[in-house]
Amino acid sequence: MERTVDSNYPTMPIVDHGPLPVLSEHEKKFIRATWPKIYINFEDIGLMVFLQFLKDFPDAQQLFPKFSEVKTEDLPHNPEVKWQASRIINAINDVIGLMDKESEMIQYLKELSREHSAQFQVDPSLFKEMLKIFAEQVFGHDGNEAYEKLFSIISILLSSSYK
Numbered sequence: 742m743e744r745t746v747d748s749n750y751p752t753m754p755i756v757d758h759g760p761l762p763v764l765s766e767h768e769k770k771f772i773r774a775t776w777p778k779i780y781i782n783f784e785d786i787g788l789m790v791f792l793q794f795l796k797d798f799p800d801a802q803q804l805f806p807k808f809s810e811v812k813t814e815d816l817p818h819n820p821e822v823k824w825q826a827s828r829i830i831n832a833i834n835d836v837i838g839l840m841d842k843e844s845e846m847i848q849y850l851k852e853l854s855r856e857h858s859a860q861f862q863v864d865p866s867l868f869k870e871m872l873k874i875f876a877e878q879v880f881g882h883d884g885n886e887a888y889e890k891l892f893s894i895i896s897i898l899l900s901s902s903y904k
């Protein structure tokens with residue numbers, strides 16, 4: 742199969758360490774063309790990803806004071822869970838909007854990283870895990886190279902203030 746992506750990461754998994762990958766113009770164009778079709782369902786997709794994350798990493802629920810006590814079966818209908826799920830996918834949407842403004846994108850994600858480490862006490866390995874679930878739910882097992890690169894950028898920068 743022909744590969745159209747000019748990266749050094751032939752079949753790149755989502756990583757949260759190492760040099761910051763650079764999205765090619767082709768990859769940015771691809772993301773811009775496809776993201777609206779995903780984002781149009783941001784509430785449903787965001788919630789599906791977040792619920793799967795809480796299922797795979799049940800201890801993580803304790804970190805969210807607004808729904809730490811909610812029973813598993815009630816999570817899908819809880820407004821705070823839905824709000825949190827939307828915040829995550831909206832942050833990804835904001836990052837996509839900043840793909841051409843790298844320094845602003847870095848600044849935005851570094852600030853979010855500081856909050857997740859100092860205020861929310863989130864284990865940094867979970868960013869990558871959440872974004873892997875996102876990629877799996879949206880693209881299936883084949884994944885998608887451009888998005889995996891974008892998600893690596895997000896994972897690396899969200900982990901950056903822990904070092």
Ligand code: HEM
Nearest residue numbers: 801804805806807828829832833856861863867868871872
């Ligand atoms: C793609 C990955 C993620 C993105 C883009 C993201 C984004 C956000 C955003 C935008 C906020 C709101 C920040 C604010 O109020 O200023 C937030 C809050 C938070 N995030 Fe994340 N997040 C991600 C992953 C995670 C993971 C893996 C966890 C761990 C379980 C986590 C735990 C939290 C907590 C505990 C809060 C505070 C919730 C509250 O206000 O009560 N996040 N996140």
